[in-house]
Amino acid sequence: ATASSSTQTYVAANAVDGNAGSYWESANNAFPQTLTVDLGAARPVDRVVLKLPAGWGSRSQTLSVLGSTDGSAYATVKASAAYGFDPASGNTVSIPLPAGDRRFVRLSFTGNTGWPAGQAAEFEVYGPTTTTPPPTTTPPPSGNLAAGRPVTETSHADVYVAANAVDGNAGSYWESANNAFPQSLTVDLGATRQVSRIVLKLPPSSAWQTRTQTLAVLGSPDGSSYSTLKASAGYPFDPATGNTVTITFPATGQRVLPVQVSRR
Numbered sequence: 001a002t003a004s005s006s007t008q009t010y011v012a013a014n015a016v017d018g019n020a021g022s023y024w025e026s027a028n029n030a031f032p033q034t035l036t037v038d039l040g041a042a043r044p045v046d047r048v049v050l051k052l053p054a055g056w057g058s059r060s061q062t063l064s065v066l067g068s069t070d071g072s073a074y075a076t077v078k079a080s081a082a083y084g085f086d087p088a089s090g091n092t093v094s095i096p097l098p099a100g101d102r103r104f105v106r107l108s109f110t111g112n113t114g115w116p117a118g119q120a121a122e123f124e125v126y127g128p129t130t131t132t133p134p135p136t137t138t139p140p141p142s143g144n145l146a147a148g149r150p151v152t153e154t155s156h157a158d159v160y161v162a163a164n165a166v167d168g169n170a171g172s173y174w175e176s177a178n179n180a181f182p183q184s185l186t187v188d189l190g191a192t193r194q195v196s197r198i199v200l201k202l203p204p205s206s207a208w209q210t211r212t213q214t215l216a217v218l219g220s221p222d223g224s225s226y227s228t229l230k231a232s233a234g235y236p237f238d239p240a241t242g243n244t245v246t247i248t249f250p251a252t253g254q255r256v257l258p259v260q261v262s263r264r
Helices: 012-016 162-166
Strands: 033-051 059-068 075-085 092-112 122-126 151-153 183-201 211-219 227-237 244-263
Touching: 012 033, 012 122, 033 059, 075 092, 151 162, 162 183, 183 211, 183 227, 227 244
Parallel strands: none
Antiparallel strands: 033 092, 033 122, 059 075, 059 092, 151 183, 183 244, 211 227, 211 244
16 A cells, blocks of 8 residues: 555554554545555455544544556545544445556545544455355465465574564564575465565564665466566665565466565
């Protein structure tokens, strides 16, 4: 997810992390503001669901919904209107949309009676209900494909082992042997999956100062023949934006994904 702005650590990624306790908040007193999600490919879309943290007080946010198949030309899917968020109903709003194929779905906020900013704890996008496939058909996995998967490393320091990087806890971490670049961290997805981005996180605590890590992303469908998905480049990690980096690349089928770190 991307946003026109964010405040402190309340970044756009919080709106798509599956945790309604975290949230995105735009710059204050600076409407309009936008929050955009990329579905990765054009998909049938007919509804969005917005959530705020369950314990927040009632408020009304004025917003419109836009859609795009290419990320350049956007059309209004739902005209601007005020939507009430009420803790008595879970601070959740469902907005039906005319059915259509969209890759990018954007919310444009122009008002908020509870705080002078656009806010969203979860931004969910849904398509039409489809017929359930036969029991023998396994639907493709979604979400974080690396979560809990087998992971290996070239080395680690102390107790900071590779498994920490896929345990779903951003407070634990992998650290390689010191002063011994290059180093690599490799995850096995278990089968060939369509992959188009990876997200790297460091502990979000401000005790972790801003740093840049130079790394490349490789991929393999079989664990023996590897190709470069993203050439080596420096990526900044900043606690002001959650110490999170998203690296995108053309979608391809990969099973094994090494990240090669050559400098910090």
